[in-house]
Amino acid sequence: MKPLSQFPSFALPSALGSLLHHLPAYPGAMLLASALNLSLARQLPADVCDLLLHKKLRIHVRDARLTFDFLWTGQRFAASPQHEAPDLAISANAHDFMRLAQRQEDPDTLFFSRRLTMEGDTELGLVVKNALDALELPAFEPQQWSPRQLLARLGPRKRMAGVGPRENPGERHD
Secondary structure (H helix, E strand, O other): OOOHHHOOOOOOOHHHHHHHOOOOHHHHHHHHHHHHHHHOHHHOOHHHHHHHEOOEEEEEEOOOOEEEEEEEOOOOEEEOOOOOOOOEEEEEOHHHHHHHHOOOOOHHHHHHOOOEEEEEOHHHHHHHHHHHHHOOOOOOOHHHHOHHHHHHHHHHHHHHOOOOOOOOOOOOOO
8 A cells, every 4th residue: 555645635534524524613723823833833934924914814734624723922822712814814725735744845835736725825835945945944744743652762761760660660769
């Protein structure tokens, strides 16, 4: 079986999208805002931060039927309740967003093939796209978030903090 990355375009089954559509959007928007804060908030140029200030932004994952609304507070991205009319909405299928995050696909290619759309303030969208292209961001690798990889990264921290397993589990330390 071919990995998903070898398919030019892949859409989640509509039944899965119907199921996901019933999930509350706010927790997902909080996760997205947190991921953006960890990955790029500190790297955004000052002029881009000024332009983004209090702008209502939306990411819409078409095939999953999920919508995440957030904004830039001046210091960080924050989840927000669903906007009636966002300043900028970016839409694509989950697979295309994943390929963008992994740096396997160029946003211009997706845009001109109509797999990625922008609605609203297209000037803002262009500035955001150019700023993201200029940043040296690592490619998102899903395997780094597997339970085994997460535990491996957390393990040394716990041992350093003195929380790790004891040398002799049956031994009492009073």
